Amino acid sequence: MTILFPAGxxxxxxxxxxxxxxxxxxxxYSDELHYRHVLLKLLWTEQYAELDKAIEQAYSERYKxxxxxxxxxxxxxQLQNADPAFESxxxxxxxxxxxxxxxxxxxxxxxxxxxxxxGDGVASRISSDKMxxxxxxxxxxxxxxxxxxxxDTRCAxxxxxxxxxxxxxxRRDPELVETALALDPSLWQPVASHFISLxxxxxxxxxxMSAFIKEMEARADKENRVPRLNAMFYFRRGLxxxxxxxxxxxxxxxxxxxxxxxxxxxxxxxxxxxYMQQGDTQKAVTVLESNLEANDPWDxxxxxxxxxxxxxxxxxxxxxxxxxxxxxxxxxxxxxx
Numbered sequence: 015m016t017i018l019f020p021a022g023x024x025x026x027x028x029x030x031x032x033x034x035x036x037x038x039x040x041x042x043y044s045d046e047l048h049y050r051h052v053l054l055k056l057l058w059t060e061q062y063a064e065l066d067k068a069i070e071q072a073y074s075e076r077y078k079x080x081x082x083x084x085x086x087x088x089x090x091x092q093l094q095n096a097d098p099a100f101e102s103x104x105x106x107x108x109x110x111x112x113x114x115x116x117x118x119x120x121x122x123x124x125x126x127x128x129x130x131x132x133g134d135g136v137a138s139r140i141s142s143d144k145m146x147x148x149x150x151x152x153x154x155x156x157x158x159x160x161x162x163x164x165x166d167t168r169c170a171x172x173x174x175x176x177x178x179x180x181x182x183x184x185r186r187d188p189e190l191v192e193t194a195l196a197l198d199p200s201l202w203q204p205v206a207s208h209f210i211s212l213x214x215x216x217x218x219x220x221x222x223m224s225a226f227i228k229e230m231e232a233r234a235d236k237e238n239r240v241p242r243l244n245a246m247f248y249f250r251r252g253l254x255x256x257x258x259x260x261x262x263x264x265x266x267x268x269x270x271x272x273x274x275x276x277x278x279x280x281x282x283x284x285x286x287x288x289y290m291q292q293g294d295t296q297k298a299v300t301v302l303e304s305n306l307e308a309n310d311p312w313d314x315x316x317x318x319x320x321x322x323x324x325x326x327x328x329x330x331x332x333x334x335x336x337x338x339x340x341x342x343x344x345x346x347x348x349x350x351x
Contacts, residue, residue, distance in 0.1 A: 090122055125178055
């Protein structure tokens, strides 16, 4: 059989696309975790052109309706939470490609670094030197996000990142959430970041939070925003009861109310933790199993916590199965699979 190849640049294009296809699906995994890990692997191994192509493929699937906006955001979530050792790779990616994807990913990566550096403390108790570094990182992130949006005017993730950055910079721009919703009404992160900016600790109030929920209820394009916002509202109340007042029964009530609206990942984890503290391992098992099913089946915290809950119940085989899954997750992460 004679195989005919197109001439010229088309050969390189076809071989490059074949490489991406093999990389994305050649190890036996084809779940969402695999696609996230592959992006990290391409970044670490400095295959910047291939990285852009893999992301472009994901965007193509998004515009065809084959991939949700929030799953696509999850792939950037994996990149933004890369180890600080990746910093030089992000810089090299931007310098090599100067693509919208590279600027977006580096901007989000810088925001994570700024967020972790700031911590959860009250601003007045953070040293001026540290806060200056936080602002420097956050502003550099904004610069990247704006460059990304210049190259991709549909980038709702860029706007969502800027809302997040404004929290760290002490700025407010309520119009940004409307901009993000106009670009992509299904993307959750910009709405969540705006809602957090309405928390009392950021200068807002529960009244402002409730007003925003009502505003979202009145919109025609509700998506599933309102249940998630209600879950966030009661999750925050639960946090105050758990950590500020040490009133664990009331915290449980708030977390249970939160997850009655929506299976919020954070509320489910905290609820499971309190159930375990009370010795109600069966409720903890049920909650953690729900979290793995409703959110991320490969969430490391839930896998390890569920293993411990199974062991506490005497279900050794189920506990070992979860620990094996934990080991598989770590192996997949190391191998970029």
